Amino acid sequence: MAKVLTPRGENYSQWYNDLVLKADLAENSAVRGCMVIKPYGYAIWERMQRVLDQMFKDTGHENAYFPLFIPKSFFSKEAAHVEGFAKECAVVTHYRLMNDPDGNGVVVDPDAKLEEELIVRPTSETIIWNTYKNWIQSYRDLPIKCNQWANVVRWEMRTRLFLRTAEFLWQEGHTAHATKAEAIEETETMINIYAEFAEKYMGMPVIQGLKTASERFAGALETYTIEALMQDGKALQSGTSHFLGQNFAKAFDVKFTNNEGKEDYVWASSWGVSTRLMGALIMAHSDDHGLVLPPQLAPIQVAIVPIYRKDEELERISEVATDIKAKLRARGYEVKFDDNTNKKPGWKFAEYELKGVPIRLAIGPRDLENGTVEVARRDTLTKEVVAIDGIDNYIVELLDTIQKNIYQKALDFRTESTHSVDSYDEFKKVLDDKGGFIMAHWDGTDETEELIKNETKATIRCIPLDQPEEEGVCMVTGKPSNKRVLFARSY
Amino acid sequence: MAKVLTPRGENYSQWYNDLVLKADLAENSAVRGCMVIKPYGYAIWERMQRVLDQMFKDTGHENAYFPLFIPKSFFSKEAAHVEGFAKECAVVTHYRLMNDPDGNGVVVDPDAKLEEELIVRPTSETIIWNTYKNWIQSYRDLPIKCNQWANVVRWEMRTRLFLRTAEFLWQEGHTAHATKAEAIEETETMINIYAEFAEKYMGMPVIQGLKTASERFAGALETYTIEALMQDGKALQSGTSHFLGQNFAKAFDVKFTNNEGKEDYVWASSWGVSTRLMGALIMAHSDDHGLVLPPQLAPIQVAIVPIYRKDEELERISEVATDIKAKLRARGYEVKFDDNTNKKPGWKFAEYELKGVPIRLAIGPRDLENGTVEVARRDTLTKEVVAIDGIDNYIVELLDTIQKNIYQKALDFRTESTHSVDSYDEFKKVLDDKGGFIMAHWDGTDETEELIKNETKATIRCIPLDQPEEEGVCMVTGKPSNKRVLFARSY
Numbered sequence: 001m002a003k004v005l006t007p008r009g010e011n012y013s014q015w016y017n018d019l020v021l022k023a024d025l026a027e028n029s030a031v032r033g034c035m036v037i038k039p040y041g042y043a044i045w046e047r048m049q050r051v052l053d054q055m056f057k058d059t060g061h062e063n064a065y066f067p068l069f070i071p072k073s074f075f076s077k078e079a080a081h082v083e084g085f086a087k088e089c090a091v092v093t094h095y096r097l098m099n100d101p102d103g104n105g106v107v108v109d110p111d112a113k114l115e116e117e118l119i120v121r122p123t124s125e126t127i128i129w130n131t132y133k134n135w136i137q138s139y140r141d142l143p144i145k146c147n148q149w150a151n152v153v154r155w156e157m158r159t160r161l162f163l164r165t166a167e168f169l170w171q172e173g174h175t176a177h178a179t180k181a182e183a184i185e186e187t188e189t190m191i192n193i194y195a196e197f198a199e200k201y202m203g204m205p206v207i208q209g210l211k212t213a214s215e216r217f218a219g220a221l222e223t224y225t226i227e228a229l230m231q232d233g234k235a236l237q238s239g240t241s242h243f244l245g246q247n248f249a250k251a252f253d254v255k256f257t258n259n260e261g262k263e264d265y266v267w268a269s270s271w272g273v274s275t276r277l278m279g280a281l282i283m284a285h286s287d288d289h290g291l292v293l294p295p296q297l298a299p300i301q302v303a304i305v306p307i308y309r310k311d312e313e314l315e316r317i318s319e320v321a322t323d324i325k326a327k328l329r330a331r332g333y334e335v336k337f338d339d340n341t342n343k344k345p346g347w348k349f350a351e352y353e354l355k356g357v358p359i360r361l362a363i364g365p366r367d368l369e370n371g372t373v374e375v376a377r378r379d380t381l382t383k384e385v386v387a388i389d390g391i392d393n394y395i396v397e398l399l400d401t402i403q404k405n406i407y408q409k410a411l412d413f414r415t416e417s418t419h420s421v422d423s424y425d426e427f428k429k430v431l432d433d434k435g436g437f438i439m440a441h442w443d444g445t446d447e448t449e450e451l452i453k454n455e456t457k458a459t460i461r462c463i464p465l466d467q468p469e470e471e472g473v474c475m476v477t478g479k480p481s482n483k484r485v486l487f488a489r490s491y
Numbered sequence: 492m493a494k495v496l497t498p499r500g501e502n503y504s505q506w507y508n509d510l511v512l513k514a515d516l517a518e519n520s521a522v523r524g525c526m527v528i529k530p531y532g533y534a535i536w537e538r539m540q541r542v543l544d545q546m547f548k549d550t551g552h553e554n555a556y557f558p559l560f561i562p563k564s565f566f567s568k569e570a571a572h573v574e575g576f577a578k579e580c581a582v583v584t585h586y587r588l589m590n591d592p593d594g595n596g597v598v599v600d601p602d603a604k605l606e607e608e609l610i611v612r613p614t615s616e617t618i619i620w621n622t623y624k625n626w627i628q629s630y631r632d633l634p635i636k637c638n639q640w641a642n643v644v645r646w647e648m649r650t651r652l653f654l655r656t657a658e659f660l661w662q663e664g665h666t667a668h669a670t671k672a673e674a675i676e677e678t679e680t681m682i683n684i685y686a687e688f689a690e691k692y693m694g695m696p697v698i699q700g701l702k703t704a705s706e707r708f709a710g711a712l713e714t715y716t717i718e719a720l721m722q723d724g725k726a727l728q729s730g731t732s733h734f735l736g737q738n739f740a741k742a743f744d745v746k747f748t749n750n751e752g753k754e755d756y757v758w759a760s761s762w763g764v765s766t767r768l769m770g771a772l773i774m775a776h777s778d779d780h781g782l783v784l785p786p787q788l789a790p791i792q793v794a795i796v797p798i799y800r801k802d803e804e805l806e807r808i809s810e811v812a813t814d815i816k817a818k819l820r821a822r823g824y825e826v827k828f829d830d831n832t833n834k835k836p837g838w839k840f841a842e843y844e845l846k847g848v849p850i851r852l853a854i855g856p857r858d859l860e861n862g863t864v865e866v867a868r869r870d871t872l873t874k875e876v877v878a879i880d881g882i883d884n885y886i887v888e889l890l891d892t893i894q895k896n897i898y899q900k901a902l903d904f905r906t907e908s909t910h911s912v913d914s915y916d917e918f919k920k921v922l923d924d925k926g927g928f929i930m931a932h933w934d935g936t937d938e939t940e941e942l943i944k945n946e947t948k949a950t951i952r953c954i955p956l957d958q959p960e961e962e963g964v965c966m967v968t969g970k971p972s973n974k975r976v977l978f979a980r981s982y
Contacts, residue, residue: 065660
């Protein structure tokens with residue numbers, strides 16, 4: 001059958017767009033830059049949410065909800081924050097429409113102008129810290145550890161489904177602490193949770209590190225990040241956790257009385273991941289046949305396709321399939337038995353490959369005679385014939401094997417694609433010839449970082465946390481450096 | 492100790508506001524009409540979401556996500572819809588801020604004016620049907636049964652926490668069908684699901700019925716509603732399900748080829764419940780001591796308070812409490828053992844009463860000697876002493892008893908508060924003296940409905956579905972009527 005996707009080798013970017021559309025994950029909407037997340041895409045996002053939400057709750061966080069709108073003046077209160085966020089954003093200026101006096105539908109009612117414009121939240125530090133002011137008087141009110149699942153809007157000029165959209169879905173955690181040490185510990189706990197989620201559930205290895213000053217969140221003293229490598233050799237920032245110091249407490253005058261009776265400003269962290277993770281998940285594992293989903297996040301883990309000519313064959317296959325399905329569902333797995341009579345098996349095989357279903361079973365009359373089924377793995381595209389007796393145990397184990405294999409494959413790819421370089425010439429050559437992650441020495445200055453970025457389009461993705469100290473010299477300026485940092489071109 | 496709430500008998504409205512604030516459910520934000528849902532309130536909403544979401548999925552619905560913004564012109568496409576929704580709404584006119592040339596923070600960049608204004612969704616029929624146009628060609632693409640959990644904005648002038656806010660959270664289902672019968676069946680299925688949710692989980696009896704033409708959703712051919720009675724004798728519309736006919740399909744040109752090869756417009760339903768249910772839940776059951784939560788939706792089902800003087804007593808109590816907690820959590824119940832040493836037992840008792848925790852256990856040294864605990868029920872405010880041995884089974888049964896009792900109490904109240912009247916004078920007298928639900932004959936005209944509304948502030952809440960046919964005459968005009976309808980003053 002005809003390939004439905006542009007092959008990766010031909011045009012990676014087009015392959016990605018094809019895949020998002022053809023696998024029914026998302027599409028562009030009538031509103032510039034805003035996407036529609038389709039049911040199959042949303043089902044994956046829901047699984048991400050469910051796992052993350054439990055991880056947050058297990059570490060003592062509670063969900064809450066804060067307003068969509070933020071008064072314009074709030075943005076001006078934190079100097080760095082206004083530079084970073086109060087620019088490309090959706091501004092509500094009026095609160096009423098009226099019938100067009102000329103009879104052409106509706107127009108904005110000029111009398112319904114807001115006294116102060118409202119900004120559709122691009123992130124909620126300001127409105128939340130304005131709220132926390134009323135919640136916090138004493139150290140006994142601390143810590144506050146709230147998370148919010150919400151939509152946010154940033155008016156991006158060039159958008160791509162999941163990777164960069166004007167509106168996107170995310171969670172944002174906002175915590176308040178009595179001490180600096182506790183706020184830093186929280187910031188680190190959350191980046192660890194994101195890393196654990198990426199690796200265990202998404203099957204996507206990540207490098208944890210600190211952003212350089214120029215790449216920090218607007219208003220943060222320190223930004224922790226997890227960076228993943230996509231198959232085209234570009235990095236994708238997949239989650240960030242910010243130590244905000246007392247910046248927002250000072251901007252919104254949030255003080256507390258500590259356990260010695262002294263007044264101090266409250267310490268803060270914030271952290272978030274978004275539907276961008278969908279883009280990461282797609283690009284980390286999928287191939288020219290379609291999606292490859294890790295079983296932990298797949299909406300359907302097993303698809304069963306009957307192969308038959310006569311109705312009575314379908315009936316007998318249905319019995320076996322229904323039994324397998326019941327056994328697996330009882331153990332918490334989602335199974336789809338596709339007995340749609342309008343589609344041929346070949347069409348169904350291609351469809352489940354495209355949708356990334358981890359395991360596909362095919363059952364025909366001969367299988368019934370032999371007491372077997374054909375088991376196809378999506379990750380390796382291999383098939384084998386397996387006894388029906390005990391098939392549920394077999395599948396449960398195989399799902400675990402697939403989850404691990406997907407991770408290992410991505411890890412092997414990243415290992416092969418990570419290069420240590422010692423000269424700027426080599427750096428440029430590796431970047432152009434191979435892409436991937438490059439570990440190199442840097443003198444720690446904004447100027448050098450900026451120069452490399454302008455000349456090569458590569459940025460410092462992070463200063464990795466587990467990178468060993470190593471005496472060296474900056475590949476550009478020759479100034480001393482005691483640690484390699486992680487460079488890459490990125491999404 | 493001092494009462495923290497205004498008693499209901501004194502000022503019901505103030506009691507409600509006090510309760511929402513004091514029980515940490517929600518508060519007003521810095522943005523006019525927008526609320527902050529606090530963690531305890533949000534935890535109740537999350538439980539509602541979880542139950543409803545599963546009910547939707549069990550009936551074949553999938554979640555998806557559509558844009559927050561809707562192009563202004565979309566509202567003009569369905570004539571009734573524009574009248575109902577395109578008036579009081581938040582309008583985005585610009586997409587950028589800039590530094591104020593005068594140095595006063597940020598101002599709207601006049602160069603960043605949108606060509607077409609965007610409306611923050613008050614409901615999503617228009618943007619969704621514009622999307623469905625691309626999803627539907629043939630009857631094989633139908634039905635589509637999508638649900639969306641989202642925030643929406645309606646610029647209300649008079650707001651009240653949960654009951655009427657400018658921004659609120661809700662779910663909106665939007666389905667597309669090949670036949671009228673199927674769309675009507677879907678509309679009815681969903682109002683049944685809402686009724687089941689209200690009664691089984693919220694413990695709140697509801698009356699299902701049809702809205703009159705004047706009270707229908709803007710763009711619907713028929714609106715089904717569930718109406719609940721609050722303790723002050725006013726009705727609260729708690730969920731609606733709309734049969735939209737082919738109105739939106741025609742407005743957005745959504746046609747399909749049916750199984751006979753003929754083109755037709757697609758049939759539609761939409762249905763939703765919102766954070767308004769939080770208001771209903773609070774007002775249906777709570778008392779002058781605080782919230783009364785049905786166990787099915789309570790974030791904490793059991794609170795355990797230790798009564799002790801010496802540390803070694805607390806230690807021994809902790810052992811027992813930890814054991815009870817473990818046993819109940821293993822069965823899926825949320826238990827809080829409150830060993831906070833800064834608060835006295837009396838304070839804790841009042842706090843858990845205020846928060847509506849269904850069961851409170853108190854354990855002191857004498858209890859340990861006797862092998863007993865004190866069990867206090869929130870719904871009846873009664874206490875009894877129960878053996879620790881087998882306490883988990885006792886509590887599981889008691890939670891079930893409480894759930895049923897809360898429902899029965901609300902049902903009894905509604906039964907007492909529902910009156911059949913046959914004259915307009917009696918109608919007005921009952922309305923002013925007793926309030927509640929009034930069943931009366933009505934001639935079926937908009938004029939009479941309007942007159943009654945203007946003279947008494949009572950509206951027809953619905954034409955109940957299970958009301959028997961009964962010959963009668965309209966209490967106002969004396970014209971014939973064959974069915975009583977449900978009147979009440981309402982929220």
